Each structure stands twice: as C-alpha cells, then as structure tokens.
Amino acid sequence: MEIYIKGIGNISPQKTFDNDNFLDDIVEYKEDYLKCIEPDYKKIIKPMQLRRMSKIIKMGIYAAQTSLDDANIEIPDAIITGTGLGCIDDTEKFLSSMIVNKESFLPPTPFIQSTHNTISAQIALMLKCHNYNYAYVHRGISFESALLDSMMLLNENNANNVLVGGADEITQNSFLITKRLGLWKNPSINNLKLLDYKTRGSIAGEGASFFTLSKEKDESNYAKISSVSTFYKPENNQAIEDNISKFLSDAKIDANALDLIIFGLNGNTKFDEIYYDLKKSYFNNNDFAYYKHLCGEYHTSTAFALWLGANIIKKQYVPDVIKLGKQTNKKIRNILIYNHYKNINHSLILISEC
Numbered sequence: 001m002e003i004y005i006k007g008i009g010n011i012s013p014q015k016t017f018d019n020d021n022f023l024d025d026i027v028e029y030k031e032d033y034l035k036c037i038e039p040d041y042k043k044i045i046k047p048m049q050l051r052r053m054s055k056i057i058k059m060g061i062y063a064a065q066t067s068l069d070d071a072n073i074e075i076p077d078a079i080i081t082g083t084g085l086g087c088i089d090d091t092e093k094f095l096s097s098m099i100v101n102k103e104s105f106l107p108p109t110p111f112i113q114s115t116h117n118t119i120s121a122q123i124a125l126m127l128k129c130h131n132y133n134y135a136y137v138h139r140g141i142s143f144e145s146a147l148l149d150s151m152m153l154l155n156e157n158n159a160n161n162v163l164v165g166g167a168d169e170i171t172q173n174s175f176l177i178t179k180r181l182g183l184w185k186n187p188s189i190n191n192l193k194l195l196d197y198k199t200r201g202s203i204a205g206e207g208a209s210f211f212t213l214s215k216e217k218d219e220s221n222y223a224k225i226s227s228v229s230t231f232y233k234p235e236n237n238q239a240i241e242d243n244i245s246k247f248l249s250d251a252k253i254d255a256n257a258l259d260l261i262i263f264g265l266n267g268n269t270k271f272d273e274i275y276y277d278l279k280k281s282y283f284n285n286n287d288f289a290y291y292k293h294l295c296g297e298y299h300t301s302t303a304f305a306l307w308l309g310a311n312i313i314k315k316q317y318v319p320d321v322i323k324l325g326k327q328t329n330k331k332i333r334n335i336l337i338y339n340h341y342k343n344i345n346h347s348l349i350l351i352s353e354c
Helices: 055-071 088-100 108-112 118-127 139-155 172-180 191-196 237-250 269-280 302-315
Strands: 003-011 078-082 132-136 161-168 207-214 223-232 260-263 288-290 334-341 345-352
Touching (some): 003 055, 003 302, 055 118, 055 207, 088 108, 088 172, 118 132, 139 161, 223 237, 237 345, 260 269, 269 334
Parallel strands (some): 260 288, 260 334
Antiparallel strands (some): 223 345, 334 345
C-alpha cells in the first residue's frame, strides 16, 4: 500500500515554519552551529505552559500542529517521533542541578522532560490524544525507524492517519563536547559554502519536521512514500551500491527513472566521498541536490530532507540553493533521499508523485 504525505510542518534554521514559504529567503550563517528560526509559539501554546517547555518540545509541538492543520486533521490515530539525542537542554539542567545542589532538592521538571519520549508525550497532551504513542532513538536512523513504524501501522489497517516526525536540538554545551570529538569544522564556516571547505568535520544543526501520513490518495497530498529502508555498517562502497540496487529493485524502479537524488552531503571529506563515488558511478545519469548546508548535521536531518523532497514534488520546483551541479529541466516524479551517519547508519527513502 502506498502511503501519502497529507500535511507537513517544519521548524529549521531556515524560514520554514510557514508552509507558504519554500526557501524563498535563504538565511546565511557564519556561526558555530545553526539555530532554528522559531515562530511565535503563543499562537498555539498558552504562555503559562510555554514557561515550562524546553526549546525542542516547543518546536515539536508547533511543527506537529502545523502538519495536522495542513492536513485538516484534529486528532491523529498515532503519534510517532524519532530523535537521536532527545531533550538535551533539560538533561543538562537536571545534571547541573545535581552538581549544584549536591544531589539534594532537585527540581523535578527538568528530569521529567529530559527523557527521549517527552516530545511525543507533550504533543499527545496538547492534543488530548490517547492513541498509539511511540518514540524511536536509533542514532542516525531514528526518523527512518519512526517512518517505518508509521507505514506498517497504515499498511496493517491499524490507523487511518499517523503523525510522524523527527526532532533534535543543539546546545552550547553539547556543541563544545562534540566539537572536541572532531565532529565539527574549526573555525566556524559559512554554511552556504559548506562543500567548499575540503576538511574534516561538518556543521552542527537542529530541527523539528513533522508529517501527517494517510493511506488515502487525494489531490492535495504532497507526495507518496513508496519505500523506506536502512542498512548498517557496509563493508565498502560496493556493498552500498548493492544495497541501493536491491532497494530500487524491490521498489520496482530503475535508477534512470529517478528524477532527483538528494544526498546527505555534510562537508566532511572523510564521509562525503561515498556520495561522490555514487554520483560518478552508479548514478551517472541523474540530477542531484543536497540539504545539510541549510539545516546542519544532526541525527534526524533526513526529516528535513523529506520535507524538502515533498515540497519539490508538489511545487515542481528545485531551489537553486540545493542544486548540486547542472540540472535538466524536467518533470519531477521520483526522488530518492540517501543519507548516512558517519558511515554507520545508512538510509534510503523513495518518494513519488501522487
């Protein structure tokens, strides 16, 4: 059964919280990491509740509500989220209070909101939704795991519509810790020139992207999700090609029928070589795009890529800022999103025209 994207909501380092705006005004950064451009949360969240919510929870709730409003659905049959690191800010607050207060008189709120399933839970509380609720924490394929669960629920007729999303945040402390591990470029770079810096490390980011999925075909749908797959620690580039070939074969589509391939290039010369090798060999007749210069690198960045692909198919427009090389002017029916996280977690998402 084909699964359709009925509604979308996205908060990112770009001006994406309004669905009427599709990368019309690109934001350039020259900072350590990319921070989300946040909307006026008071439009949907009461001020008293806002005071107790961390940034990632606010982003998740707003993106989720935007997606549901876009799909004209009040209560979903399931809420499923993927997150790599969860609520980092609240976790830091709780751990800091343990040190400062010597493990005594600890405020409970940061602890309660520090768990990885807090985003899904808070969305359900806001919506008063008592249906299936689940959170996946699977490193670089956290969002893909949530997406697969959503598709299975719909395929097995256990739900008519599902709210699924991916969310991760970055804080100053988490950035400094991961910077010491060599994950990020040093010194800071211009995000729009990410691929020009031929050095190790990437640029850190964050975001919250949500989708309302349905099994019902409708003219207002953005796109259909044809197939999703993941694989783990391939031995070499040939093994990657084999996995992609099998994925396309199972989806009954030829590589030449892919009108656009969105790569997860992140500027790290150690890991980007995989994409360039595929571009020269396996995908030598396709058009390409990339996206992490707009949102940064984080565990669930493929949720941003899916938002990007869904908009491209619906609007039949590829923004110049994401193009990788020359593009042919043709109708876009099929898009493949391929991403890997540190050559450990690899994922493939195939979306098509409705």
